[in-house]
Amino acid sequence: MTAKKTMTGPGGQERNESAVSFAWLADALGAGSAVVLDRWAEARDGMRRSRHRLVPASPGSVSDPWLARGVRGVGTGGVAPSWNPPDRIDEWPDHDVNALVKGVPSTAWRTRHVSLPSGRGEGGCDAADAVTRFQRMEAGDVLREHVRTWLSCAVGPLLRDVMLTPECGQGALSEDAAARLAIPRQIKLPARWAAANEFAERPLDLLYNLETSPDGRLSFLDAADVRAGQGEVWRGYWAWLSADVRFGEMAEALRLAARLMRSRPVVEGLLQTADSDDPQLRMIAPAVARRWLLTLKAMAWLEEAAREPWTHVRPKDLACFAFNAVKPAWRRRVVGISHRSDDAKRALRHLELWSSSRCAIDAGYVPSWETNTGMVWALYGTTPAIVRVRSPGYGESVWCLREAELTRHLVERADFLPERWVLDVEPADLGAFDAAYSAWDRETRGSEAAPVVLPEFPPSCRVWTPSPMPVWEAAMLRASAALRVINTMLAGADLTNRFVAEFLLGGVEFPGPAPTAGPGGWRDYRTVFLRFQALCAADPAEPGLRLPQGYAAEQMALDLDMLQRMPDLSTGTADLGDLLVAFEFLRTEWPLVPDDHMGRFLAVDCRGLTRERWARDERLALQRGLLAIRAPVPVWIIQLAGQAVEDWGIPGDHPIFTEHFPGQFSWMLEGSLDRRGAQSLFPASSGLELSADVRHRCREGG
Incomplete structure (x- = not known):
């Protein structure tokens, strides 16, 4: 990357650009009569009243573009997608994790949540300067693609291109942003998608997967390949974040991405969209604002984490951990089990945890376009309870060492989730933990009638394994x-x-x-x-x-x-x-x-x-x-x-x-x-x- 102008905070420390951008965006959304925040309140309250039950076409077809889905029990042994939005637009659901922690017989530590400023954000290095610096980066450069990846995750490829475009006239980019936000509503949805669109979920899936070619044409998008909200374009995101880079390089790319996100035209496009006469188009505005804010929260955590000393954790581990917090995948888990497979897997398979839809165990995780690194950290990204099974061989696994080091960082240094716990469980106590978890699970998920019953995770998936060829x-x-x-x-x-x-x-x-x-x-x-x-x-x-x-x-x-x-x-x-x-x-x-x-x-x-x-x-x-x-x-x-x-x-x-x-x-x-x-x-x-x-x-x- 080219030489940069360093912004410093109190004490001369390089400031957290993602935190500055978060404050800037929160302030910008609060202006304009706070119309986007009002639309969020309407959508959130509507989700809480909703009794609509989704009929998925396949196990991987359910997405969570609002980052607000949970599960409800259905009859005996089944679940259905349900809405579980938090009060604030800039928070993740906590899934009643405190009730779980109180009921389990384990040693538990609450992680150290570090809140970001919500007042007026200082502009500093403006977006125009950031665009110029981005354009000087070489095509195909890993760090350049890191920047594009975080922008795409926050607002989608269509709006990412607006953020990367120099201002070409008063209001021109704002109108372009509003027009791009409306594109998904102009595309006829496949019949298999029509049943899942109560809160504009499918237009949002399109917005976060559609790209334009250099000549302005929209990319072809096969609905069948949008898995848990992620189309094939997400393969590239995971691959770039899983590449080997240095901590300082990753942090520099994050800071540039954060400065690019101080995009007034995109905010104005959202404000205009929030006032649309189209009810579904109106809902797109708060959903994008929410994804944008949460992405900046994850990036702010990642910026700080990149400055810390690490022994086992690599830059790509941190990047994939943070990125998993803002991917649009359902189902989101409440408990993630960190364990040494040779020691614990046979015991885990006999517990209810093994097949529970709200428990993340690597053997039952179905990745979409994630890399192996991304798949591992998917078990913990926004999991509000991380359980470390402290078997004798736990410290002999490099992955367990990474998981232990990162969870220690969450407890002792910083976490972006306000409600997260790290628990240690001895192998002999797994049965007691499983019983407490099962009681909490039954009590908090509820049960009601629904037109579809999905099995507890993992679902049955068709996996084609070609045989050796003559x-x-x-x-x-x-x-x-x-x-x-x-x-x-x-x-x-x-x-x-x-x-x-x-x-x-x-x-x-x-x-x-x-x-x-x-x-x-x-x-x-x-x-x-x-x-x-x-x-x-x-x-x-x-x-x-x-x-x-x-x-x-x-x-x-x-x-x-x-x-x-x-x-x-x-x-x-x-x-x-x-x-x-x-x-x-x-x-x-x-x-x-x-x-x-x-x-x-x-x-x-x-x-x-x-x-x-x-x-x-x-x-x-x-x-x-x-x-x-x-x-x-x-x-x-x-x-x-x-x-x-x-x-x-x-x-x-x-x-x-x-x-x-x-x-x-x-x-x-x-x-x-x-x-x-x-x-x-x-x-x-x-x-x-x-x-x-x-x-x-x-x-x-x-």
Whole structure:
């Protein structure tokens, strides 16, 4: 980042820019006849009176854009979404945590809540200067993306772009902000979303997921991929926050983001929206203001935490902990269990805590687009009771050490939640704690009739785990994807087919860079086609794959979209061959997977594998490729205890589910497409011309 002008507070300490921005925003919202705060009071009181019960299309389709949802009991053994808003627009719900703490036989410490100033905020470095400094940052810079991520979380990508735009005339940006706030109301909601819109939840989901391209066009948004309020754009947010940065760098990005949030045009857009004649549009204003205020609270905590000395906790742990506090996911938990899996998991599985919708245990958490780091800290971000199970091996786990250090910080230094407790429980006392928790849970959640009953968490989710693929089939998918990738550069079926036949199979060297910028250049593509010909085609000189004449423009568009999902290969961190197999699988086979409204997730099953087999087995090319490409759905890893997959050099930070006993992940309805069926369908589903030899191989399978 460029050199900065440092603002200092009393005693010469660098001031907390997020706290200053919080005070500035609170003051700005209080002006204008406090219309936004009045709208919050109306929405809050309406939520408390509401008896509407949501009918979700799938377990992950319920969002919490207001950060104000709870659960209600329904009949026997079920729950339904319910509203539980706090009194103030700038607070999180406490979910009656004090009643829980009073009833449990455990040592408990209340965390040290540090309130932020609510008076007039000093302007200092204004937003115009912050915009200039942001524009000087290099595209793709991790800290630049940290800034964009926090702005997006606070107000959504559409309003983020307003914050990052220099003033271009009196009132012009304010009108633009108001127009952008109205965009979600102009989009026809999918039928599956219509049932959950009492307080503009779905327009808010759109607002926090829609992006615009450089030419001003709105991004395409598939409602099925908005999981717990998070569309695919959130994958990028979690990835950037989970990147390795230094504490000082993270704090500097936070301070710049905070200064950018002193955006008068966005506040004026909210005030204008709050006076709209459209009842749902009016509700968007207080929801955005609430998300904005709470984000600044979490950022202010993070700024201070970044200044403290840490032994085990990393910058990305702090960032993901704070970010989890403001993500729009339901269900929000009341109790988070920090434990050493080897010591406590078998005991926990027999308790009511294990399947309670208000208790967070890693084995029952269903991530949306979170990284593994984000998934772990999701258990505690806004969990008002954190329970540390002090087993003998607790201090031997690096994750337990991080959790212990961070919770100690909450108790001794600072916390953004006004009502949070940290409890220590001995393994022998888990049964007593479980009984006290269950009594509190039954008493406080209530029970009433509802049109839908959801099971206690975790819900049943469809998780597709592709099986190892025959070597010849992997070679066929790899060559098919290579053909499409080359065509995105040559843009002509005839030219592409001739290029493969004459240069790649004919042995003639071709000058110039190859697509995807791999270190092997065109040699890697030649290897792909030669390997495919040797395995699948009787005549090595006659290409077994061709693009058909008149390869349709829509097919080319799909290829370009898939190409954008490929990572930069110049660093050598991913293998071109593996990526091409994943490219073709996602392009041709994945669309055939049925959508049964039980969630759509991909998982790579590493159980029973060794690190050596993972790296070398050609039958696992698809699995390696899925963890390297930017898939259109979340991709998880499943391992057995002791495998340490995180040390296998797998790119990215994918959620890892560690199985300690059979049936631990019974909520995962694992499925796999039949390889024999996929092979027989490939000639038709691929849209490519296959030679007689290749078609025969697909029919015979094996």
